[in-house]
Amino acid sequence: MMDNSRIDFLNSLRDEFLTSALSNDGINTMEDYARWFAGRNQANEYEVRKIPVDRIDGWRIEDGTGNITHKSGKFFSIQGLRITTNFGNTPQWDQPIINQPEIGILGFITQKKDGVLHFLVQGKMEPGNVNLLQISPTLQATKSNYTTVHGGKKPAYLEYFLDNRRADIVTDQLQSEQGSRFLRKRNRNIIIRIRDDENIEVLPDFFWLTLGQIAALLRQDNIVNMDSRTVLSNIGFRPVETDWSRVCAELGIAPFGQRLLESYCAPDAQAETRFEGILSWFTNLKTLYEVHTQLMPLNQIRGWRLADGEVRHENGKYFSVIGVSVRASSREVSSWEQPLIESARGGVIAFVCQMKNGVLHFIVQARVEPGNFDIIELAPTLQFTPTNYEGADKRALPPFHDLVVNARPEQIRVDQLQSEEGGRFYHDQNRYQVVELPEDLELGELPENYAWMTLNQIKRLIRFNNYFNIEARGLLSCLNP
Amino acid sequence: MMDNSRIDFLNSLRDEFLTSALSNDGINTMEDYARWFAGRNQANEYEVRKIPVDRIDGWRIEDGTGNITHKSGKFFSIQGLRITTNFGNTPQWDQPIINQPEIGILGFITQKKDGVLHFLVQGKMEPGNVNLLQISPTLQATKSNYTTVHGGKKPAYLEYFLDNRRADIVTDQLQSEQGSRFLRKRNRNIIIRIRDDENIEVLPDFFWLTLGQIAALLRQDNIVNMDSRTVLSNIGFRPVETDWSRVCAELGIAPFGQRLLESYCAPDAQAETRFEGILSWFTNLKTLYEVHTQLMPLNQIRGWRLADGEVRHENGKYFSVIGVSVRASSREVSSWEQPLIESARGGVIAFVCQMKNGVLHFIVQARVEPGNFDIIELAPTLQFTPTNYEGADKRALPPFHDLVVNARPEQIRVDQLQSEEGGRFYHDQNRYQVVELPEDLELGELPENYAWMTLNQIKRLIRFNNYFNIEARGLLSCLNP
Numbered sequence: 001m002m003d004n005s006r007i008d009f010l011n012s013l014r015d016e017f018l019t020s021a022l023s024n025d026g027i028n029t030m031e032d033y034a035r036w037f038a039g040r041n042q043a044n045e046y047e048v049r050k051i052p053v054d055r056i057d058g059w060r061i062e063d064g065t066g067n068i069t070h071k072s073g074k075f076f077s078i079q080g081l082r083i084t085t086n087f088g089n090t091p092q093w094d095q096p097i098i099n100q101p102e103i104g105i106l107g108f109i110t111q112k113k114d115g116v117l118h119f120l121v122q123g124k125m126e127p128g129n130v131n132l133l134q135i136s137p138t139l140q141a142t143k144s145n146y147t148t149v150h151g152g153k154k155p156a157y158l159e160y161f162l163d164n165r166r167a168d169i170v171t172d173q174l175q176s177e178q179g180s181r182f183l184r185k186r187n188r189n190i191i192i193r194i195r196d197d198e199n200i201e202v203l204p205d206f207f208w209l210t211l212g213q214i215a216a217l218l219r220q221d222n223i224v225n226m227d228s229r230t231v232l233s234n235i236g237f238r239p240v241e242t243d244w245s246r247v248c249a250e251l252g253i254a255p256f257g258q259r260l261l262e263s264y265c266a267p268d269a270q271a272e273t274r275f276e277g278i279l280s281w282f283t284n285l286k287t288l289y290e291v292h293t294q295l296m297p298l299n300q301i302r303g304w305r306l307a308d309g310e311v312r313h314e315n316g317k318y319f320s321v322i323g324v325s326v327r328a329s330s331r332e333v334s335s336w337e338q339p340l341i342e343s344a345r346g347g348v349i350a351f352v353c354q355m356k357n358g359v360l361h362f363i364v365q366a367r368v369e370p371g372n373f374d375i376i377e378l379a380p381t382l383q384f385t386p387t388n389y390e391g392a393d394k395r396a397l398p399p400f401h402d403l404v405v406n407a408r409p410e411q412i413r414v415d416q417l418q419s420e421e422g423g424r425f426y427h428d429q430n431r432y433q434v435v436e437l438p439e440d441l442e443l444g445e446l447p448e449n450y451a452w453m454t455l456n457q458i459k460r461l462i463r464f465n466n467y468f469n470i471e472a473r474g475l476l477s478c479l480n481p
Numbered sequence: 482m483m484d485n486s487r488i489d490f491l492n493s494l495r496d497e498f499l500t501s502a503l504s505n506d507g508i509n510t511m512e513d514y515a516r517w518f519a520g521r522n523q524a525n526e527y528e529v530r531k532i533p534v535d536r537i538d539g540w541r542i543e544d545g546t547g548n549i550t551h552k553s554g555k556f557f558s559i560q561g562l563r564i565t566t567n568f569g570n571t572p573q574w575d576q577p578i579i580n581q582p583e584i585g586i587l588g589f590i591t592q593k594k595d596g597v598l599h600f601l602v603q604g605k606m607e608p609g610n611v612n613l614l615q616i617s618p619t620l621q622a623t624k625s626n627y628t629t630v631h632g633g634k635k636p637a638y639l640e641y642f643l644d645n646r647r648a649d650i651v652t653d654q655l656q657s658e659q660g661s662r663f664l665r666k667r668n669r670n671i672i673i674r675i676r677d678d679e680n681i682e683v684l685p686d687f688f689w690l691t692l693g694q695i696a697a698l699l700r701q702d703n704i705v706n707m708d709s710r711t712v713l714s715n716i717g718f719r720p721v722e723t724d725w726s727r728v729c730a731e732l733g734i735a736p737f738g739q740r741l742l743e744s745y746c747a748p749d750a751q752a753e754t755r756f757e758g759i760l761s762w763f764t765n766l767k768t769l770y771e772v773h774t775q776l777m778p779l780n781q782i783r784g785w786r787l788a789d790g791e792v793r794h795e796n797g798k799y800f801s802v803i804g805v806s807v808r809a810s811s812r813e814v815s816s817w818e819q820p821l822i823e824s825a826r827g828g829v830i831a832f833v834c835q836m837k838n839g840v841l842h843f844i845v846q847a848r849v850e851p852g853n854f855d856i857i858e859l860a861p862t863l864q865f866t867p868t869n870y871e872g873a874d875k876r877a878l879p880p881f882h883d884l885v886v887n888a889r890p891e892q893i894r895v896d897q898l899q900s901e902e903g904g905r906f907y908h909d910q911n912r913y914q915v916v917e918l919p920e921d922l923e924l925g926e927l928p929e930n931y932a933w934m935t936l937n938q939i940k941r942l943i944r945f946n947n948y949f950n951i952e953a954r955g956l957l958s959c960l961n962p
Contacts, residue, residue, distance in 0.1 A: 103768045143768070164761075172761030174768075188764055279944065280645075280653030283669055287584045287624070287655075373855070374946075463760065464945045465855075 007115045009250060013242065017235050020117040020211035021480060022251055027113045027208055030216065036207050040123035041133050043204070047327045048127045050426075052309025056323040057337040066299025066306065068321065068339050074144060076100035076424075078311070078321055078339060080301035081183065085291040087368035087376075087449075089396055094301035096311055096321055097183045097371060098341070098424060102143040103174065106227045107161050107190035109138045110170065111200065111208075117193070118208040120157070120200075124225070126422025127326045128340050130429060134225040134419065135217060138206065139190075156203055160192060167192035171234040174465040175473065176377060178420070179369030181319070181341055183295075186373065186465070189231045211235075215480035221417040222429060226474055229418070233473035236459030237264045248481075256413050256436070257481035263360040263455040270359045272452040275460060281451055282467075285366045286375050288448075293370055310342075317388045319343040322426060340426040343385070347430040349471045350382040350404040351479075353413075354437040354452075361452040363400065367469065377469040378461070381450070399447050407435040414478050432475050455479065488596045490731060494723065498716050501598040501692035502961060503732055508594045508689055511697065517688050521604035522614050524685070528808045529608045531907075533790025537804040538818040547780025547787065549802065549820050555625060557581035557905075559792070559802055559820060561782035562664065566772040568849035568857075568930075570877055575782035577792055577802055578664045578852060579822070579905060583624040584655065587708045588642050588671035590619045591651065592681065592689075598674070599689040601638070601681075605706070607903025608807045609821050611910060615706040615900065616698060619687065620671075637684055641673060648673035652715040655946040656954065657858060659901070660850030662800070662822055664776075667854065667946070670712045692716075696961035702898040703910060707955055710899065714954035717940030718745045729962075737894050737917065738962035744841040744936040751840045753933040756941065762932055763948075766847045767856050769929075774851055791823075798869045800824040803907060821907040825866045828911035830952045831885040832960075833862040834894075835918040835933075842933040844881065848950065858950040859942070862931070880928050888916040895959050913956050936960065 003025070010019040028036075053068065054061050062069050068078040081097040109120040124136035141155045146162070160166050170191040177185040194200060202208065209217075214232065217223045224232075244265075248258040268275050299306070303314050312320035325337045353362045363381040382404050389397055414434035419425075437443070446452070458476065461467040468476075484506075491500040509517075534549065535542050543550050549559040562578040590601040605617035622636045627643070641647050651672040658666040675681060683689065690698075695713065698704045705713075725746075729739040749756050780787070784795050793801035803823050808816045834843045844862040863885050870878055895915035900906075918924070927933070939957065942948040949957075 169757055169761040171757060172764045174764055188768055190761075276650055276652060280650040280671075283653045283655055283946075287669055465764075 006251070011115060013240055013247070015238050015240055016112070016117045017211065018237050018240065019115075020119075021215065021237075022212055022253075023116045023210040024212040024216060026116055026118055026210035026213055028213075030213060033207060033209065033213065037123060037133070040205060044123070044125045044133055045328070046125055046127070046132055048132070048324050051323040051325045051337060053311060053321055053323040053339055054306060054309065056339060057325075059323075059337070059339060061306070065297035067297060068311075075142075078298060079183075080296035080298040080304070081370055082294045082296050082301065083291065083370040084293075085289065085368050087289045087291065094296070094303060095318070095370065096298055096301070096304060097295075098181055098185070099183045099295070100185055104142040104187045105139055105146060105161060105190060106137050106187050106231050107139040107192065108228075108231055109157060109160055109167070109200070110191060110193045111198070112193075112196045113208065116210055118210055119214060120202070121207050121209050121214070121228070123205050123207070126225070127324050127338070128424065128426040128428065129222070129225070129419055129422035130427050131222055132422075134422070135214070135223055135228055136225045137228050137231050140227050156206070160194065161190060167194045171463070173234060173463060175230055175234070175462075175468075175470070176373060176466055177470050179371040179377060179469060181371065181424070183293075183371045184373045185371065187227075187230075189234050191231060191234065212480075218478045218480065219416065222419045224477075225419060226421045226470070229474040229477040230470055232477040233468070234462055236456070236463065239267055239456065240265045253481050259355065259360040260455065260479055261481045264459065266359045266454045266456045268457070270357050271454045271457055272356050272361055275457055278451060278453060278457055278461070282366060282376070282378070285449055289368050289375055291368050291370065291372070291375055317344055317390075324426065341424060341428070342426040343420075343428050344387050345385075345429075346387055347385040347428075348382060348401075348404060348433065349380050349418075349430045349475050350433040350435060351475060352381040352400055352403050352435050352437060354441070354443075355439045356452060359454050360436075361454055362458065363446065364451050364453050364458065364472070366449040366451075369469070373466045376449075378467055378472055379469045380472045380475050383471050399450065403437065404433060404435050407433075411435050411437065414475075416478065418474060418478070430471075432478055434475070434479065487732070492596060494721055494728070496719050496721055497593070497598045498692065499718050499721065500596075501600075502696065502718075503693055503734075504597045504691040505693040505697060507597055507599055507691035507694055509694075511694060514688060514690065514694065518604060518614070521686060525604070525606045525614055526809070527606055527608070527613055529613070529805050532804040532806045532818065534792060534802055534804040534820055535787060535790065537820060538806075540804075540818070540820060542787070546778035548778060549792075556623075559779060560664075561777035561779040561785070562851055563775045563777050563782065564772065564851040565774075566770065566849050568770045568772065575777070575784060576799070576851065577779055577782070577785060578776075579662055579666070580664045580776070581623075581666055585623040585668045586620055586627060586642060586671060587618050587668050587712050588620040588673065589709075589712055590638060590641055590648070590681070591672060591674045592679070593674075593677045594689065597691055599691055600695060601683070602688055602690050602695070602709070604686050604688070607706070608805050608819070609905065609907045609909065610703070610706070610900055610903035611908050612703055613903075615903070616695070616704055616709055617706045618709050618712050621708050637687075641675065642671060648675045652944070654715060654944060656711055656715070656943075656949075656951070657854060657947055658951050660852040660858060660950060662852065662905070664774075664852045665854045666852065668708075668711075670715050672712060672715065693961075699959045699961065700897065703900045705958075706900060707902045707951070710955040710958040711951055713958040714949070715943055717937070717944065720748055720937065721746045734962050740836070740841040741936065741960055742962045745940065747840045747935045747937045749938070751838050752935045752938055753837050753842055756938055759932060759934060759938055759942070763847060763857070763859070766930055770849050770856055772849050772851070772853070772856055798825055798871070805907065822905060822909070823907040824901075824909050825868050826910075827868055828866040828909075829863060829882075829885060829914065830861050830911045830956050831863040831914040831916060832956060833881055833884050833916050833918060835922070835924075836920045837933060840935050841917075842935055843939065844927065845932050845934050845939065845953070847930040847932075850950070854947045857930075859948055859953055860950045861953045861956050864952050880931065884918065885914060885916050888914075892916050892918065895956075897959065899955060899959070911952075913959055915956070915960065
């Protein structure tokens with residue numbers, strides 16, 4: 001299927017991820033993929049409907065606290081949290097929070113096939129997905145799943161991740177989930193690589209794709225799930241010394257794709273701020289900002305109440321906690337009920353970027369969120385839901401929101417709807433955007449918690465835990481040449 | 482003073498830290514240093530005596546809880562902590578813990594003088610130091626100090642650290658303090674570099690030294706304080722492509738010094754485990770080990786009580802909380818009283834190292850300590866106090882202790898007493914040791930929470946927060962060619 005001279009050319013770049021990222025064809029074509037995915041959709045037919053949060057089978061509203069917990073005491077619970085901080089405009093507030101202290105595994109198996117690294121993706125149904133079925137990592141398991149403490153069968157391919165003799169580690173790091181919804185939740189993001197000659201069975205729900213093919217799916221709405229996006233964001237490219245204009249001409253890569261490649265592979269010397277300076281800026285902000293959180297009974301937090309089968313805020317903003325009932329039409333899979341979070345619609349997750357010193361730089365925001373593990377994490381330039389600001393003073397709107405909201409079409413480089421995790425969030429789609437500013441627009445000095453970074457710097461930081469938040473990581477996975 | 486041809490040779494290595502580390506002379510000779518330090522000892526005469534912990538002026542034993550707090554509610558407090566963990570042999574215990582949520586600054590000013598980077602050290606008295614005066618960083622300040630919220634004058638040179646236009650950042654990261662004594666305490670470790678031509682006043686308590694000169698002081702007992710050691714441990718050398726045998730012959734560096742240099746500058750490909758594998762090992766251990774801590778009233782923790790003017794354990798092991806009274810003989814400085822921690826004597830902090838693949842590797846231990854910020858941190862091979870094991874089963878002794886305790890003299894590369902922080906610890910000296918195993922001794926597979934690392938890998942990890950604990954960092958600062 002693949003053009004051998006193109007593969008040879010790509011392999012001459014001597015970075016296997018780069019080769020895979022620039023391979024828009026693999027052992028399967030996109031037509032093969034479309035057929036497989038349609039088949040999986042048919043095999044995974046489900047019906048999901050909303051039910052009252054206080055009448056979820058297997059779950060209860062705890063006496064006294066009003067906390068929402070599973071009757072076994074396992075899985076996750078929804079409790080109240082009081083937040084006090086000197087960051088931002090709101091010094092104190094209360095909100096529900098998902099408490100799930102376990103560390104899960106999100107992992108891709110990769111293997112080199114016909115000279116190109118392929119990723120084993122899974123077609124996976126989650127009840128909160130707008131379209132139910134999306135592309136997920138090979139393995140997506142909670143600790144209870146993979147240790148099977150609750151009984152049940154082990155997830156497919158688990159053994160490759162637990163036995164370090166079966167595969168080489170490519171990346172393996174703890175990464176956070178939404179700090180505005182989860183209390184200090186982290187998952188292990190892993191990419192492993194099995195031997196080229198290992199014969200691995202491809203189960204019906206699984207399919208081999210190159211990074212370039214996954215990138216093509218990321219240009220569609222709501223296909224590549226949040227867990228895939230976060231794991232993929234851990235991939236970084238080594239600095240490559242090459243004539244990018246020639247490479248991009250050869251491969252038919254558009255000018256913005258070339259600017260992305262150059263930024264991914266940029267030496268530190270070309271950055272606005274050297275890497276040590278970035279670390280220092282981040283360290284300083286951790287000493288400036290304080291956040292204190294206190295778990296509280298869900299029925300005692302201010303402004304929130306259980307009414308009409310939902311836990312919601314009295315002003316109708318932010319999010320509510322609802323219940324869903326999941327019924328499978330096929331006999332093979334089970335039916336169940338569970339709580340989900342339904343957020344206010346219309347969220348925007350956006351990076352603003354601009355050429356500086358001949359390299360594309362991104363405005364990164366250091367942000368306190370209540371569930372953060374370590375005070376701040378790095379977020380996209382803009383991460384906000386406009387309806388939550390209805391009735392508020394215009395000056396309360398976050399910095400740079402006008403650059404995104406009023407961007408002219410020719411400045412918009414990425415613009416898709418992407419889903420948050422459908423196992424916890426109900427129909428939660430955010431608009432993922434990347435806006436490139438004209439080179440001659442002078443923004444001046446950024447606010448203290450914003451900084452310019454190259455993609456190379458961003459990816460260097462992502463190798464370590466709790467630097468970039470999941471919104472930023474998810475958006476970064478959409479930045480493909 | 483300095484030999485110019487030697488400086489030129491060192492500068493040809495093109496790493497300013499390396500040049501400074503290999504410069505055992507600078508604008509001041511070691512004789513100049515000895516005169517200055519003797520003078521500072523005379524100018525800083527103090528008398529420190531133990532007093533009952535329940536009769537410390539300005540401090541109180543809190544009604545109800547028995548917690549030890551300052552009457553202003555500021556500085557730090559000593560509370561109780563209950564720890565539950567699946568790490569090690571003790572699933573649950575209680576202990577006193579120092580609670581000081583502020584992030585302080587520990588920082589060195591550096592400046593290039595006569596072609597070599599010099600560090601501005603301070604002669605600083607701390608009441609817990611066995612010898613009172615030790616070498617400290619240029620700046621050693623709590624957040625209360627440097628924001629002067631309690632009044633008082635600003636620490637000298639503070640402005641260089643707070644105004645990023647006055648200096649370049651060399652390193653700047655949050656690093657932990659003793660996880661067995663402090664609850665999630667971190668300080669900002671900074672090294673800044675001012676312009677070569679900036680005329681900076683050297684106050685009487687301050688003195689310029691090269692890294693090589695500081696290394697010479699680290700070969701003496703109790704001269705370079707803990708805060709200096711942790712900041713210096715943040716320095717890493719860039720990989721240098723050179724013929725180390727020739728360099729070391731030229732500079733008169735002994736074989737073990739050459740092995741250290743080669744390990745500091747080793748490419749990842751020479752390591753037993755690649756860097757991504759190290760990260761993966763560490764990530765996996767964070768998912769395996771759990772630690773739950775709960776603050777409790779100091780008078781309600783099991784096994785500990787206030788008796789004879791100390792808070793101590795009923796079996797007399799571990800540590801006690803005492804009071805000290807500090808009286809100055811000079812009129813310029815103040816007198817005060819405060820609590821301190823007095824630990825069991827005879828602590829050993831040791832790395833075991835061995836040549837592997839032609840590069841010196843160190844056995845690093847991942848270790849749960851109750852005050853850790855993120856479950857585990859990386860510790861030296863051995864970190865233990867023998868008297869705490871008196872009466873215990875021999876099998877309870879930590880791995881590799883026999884390799885250290887029974888090391889033959891010719892295997893011992895570092896062997897000094899170094900002090901823990903004299904502002905919190907009373908006469909707390911640990912024996913810092915590095916033992917090099919013969920190349921042909923086969924240790925086999927290490928226990929799951931131990932790993933072999935090169936110094937280059939260790940230093941790469943130290944650039945990020947909460948990877949190495951303070952005992953490991955302090956010992957690393959003693960590993961100088």
